[in-house]
Amino acid sequence: LVGDGMPQFRTLRGMRDFLPKDAKKMRYVEVVARDLARLYGYGEIITPVVEHYDILAAKSGEEIRERMYAFTDMGGRRVALRPEFTASIARLVATKMRHEPKPMKLFCAGSLYRYDEPQHGRFREFWQANYELIGSSKPEADAEILTLTYDLIERLGFRNYWVKIGHVGILRGILAQEGIAEEQQNMIMQLLDKKRLDEALTVTRESGASQSCVAALKKLLETRGKDVFQVLKETKRVVEDYESAVAAVENLREILELTRESGVKFETLIEAGFARGLEYYTGMIFESCVPEFEIALAGGGRYDKLIELFGGEPTPALGVAQGIDRLVLAMKKQKVSPKVPEENKVMIIPVGEELKTKAFELSLKLRNTKIPAEVEMMGRTVSKALSDADRRRVTHAVIVGPEELREERVVLRDMKKRKQRVVEIQNLSKEILRGPN
Ligand code: HAM
DSSP states (O other), X not given: OEETTEEOOOOOTTOOOOOHHHHHHHHHHHXXXXXXXXXXXXXXXXXXXXXXXXXXXXXXXXXXXXXXOEEEOTTSOEEEEOSOSHHHHHHHXXXXXXXSOSSEEEEEEEEEEOOOOOBTTXXXXXXXXXXXXXXXXXXXXXXXXXXXXXXXXXXHTOSSOEEEEEEHHHHHHHXXXXXXXXXXXXXXXXXXXTTOHHHHHHHHHHTTOXXXXXXXXXXXXXXXXXXXXXXXXXXXXXXXXXXXXXXXXXXXXXXXXHHHHTTOOOEEEEETTOOOSOTTOOSEEEEEEOTTOSSOSEEEEEOTTHHHHTTOOOOXXXXXXEEHHHHHHHHHHTTOOOOOOXXXXXXXXXXXXXXXHHHHHHHHHHHHTTOOEEEOXXXXXXXXXXXXXXXXXXXXXXXXXXXXXXXXXXXXXXXXXXXXXXXXXXXXXXXXXXXXX
């Protein structure tokens, strides 16, 4: 720990401490997200941070696999810190929750770990609010996850954002019909996700795809835009020879019609060649974005084959993970402030040693009426305690002095107005809640 004579106590690269001001913002987003879960009927679950490596690695894709915090525990097990929630939830659905009625709606929030290269908005420990909707293959389910994503962004107060949407079935449909093995398909999708388009086309060619397939793929990568139904029409034309790709376009059209007609008003960017890093997606995929960031605030999609991989029944499912850290950063950039009402904050100052007990007693009483209250505990004089209270943005000081106390009274000082008066102890809460007078 000791380098050039001075201890360097810092966090690991990519890991952060959250001091009260920042922790409050993180928790605010989490609270809004959890409240949304309640409104949409998602029950919260809590899963372990450490799981068997194989569970977390299954179908997550090369990119995440390579960046997992993986190690052997003291019992010789190969384990890892979770890089996402979806695998743990698929494990639960395939095992302990296998007989639960469908649709199953699950919410979780917590920390995740990826050995990503740290940069603005990318950390090695980060937080997600995650929603999974399990058991429905219908476009209604996709529409709900999109609606929920829209709802969260709106509730947080963002003014400028859009949702980028695609469908894994479009690209995979073409590649599969060309006889390209899943492994190669995965590689192509990873390259597309990283925007290494030329390499993706080369791998496609080298995997034995026909000339017209490569041409179609190339065309798809250019087929994007905000006029949703127009883009879908064009996409359909490009993939018309590929049956399951056409079905994917149709599926996307249905989802978007449903979402839009039910009043969800987000700007949508359709990208026919959109791919996401995770390997388990089988249907609609999407990300929510803001202009201030190149990276997404949230990501999600449909994964109809993952649960059976864990030994469950074939179970259609989809979900979305909202990046809490990035939402907080984006809120700051768009100058969106949390809608938290100003709260009272009371400091109780005993004037002498013998009044400490009374100060503690009063603090308990105030907290019982839901008023945050603290007792001065540095042995300061009243005037020092008051200037300290000012610095801490205390709204009211309660000064407990012997004379007033004899008549069951205390001094209540409004810190903002710098005015004080004597009030009956039995009315103290009421007087504080009454606000400034
Ligand atoms: P993901 O796109 O890997 O998807 O992550 C979702 C969100 O988590 C990202 O949009 C971002 O906000 C946040 N995030 C990811 N990595 C980092 C990082 N290194 N630093 C900060 N934030 C990060 C998933 O995790 C899927 N499990 C989503 C899902 C749920 N699909 C279906 N259900």
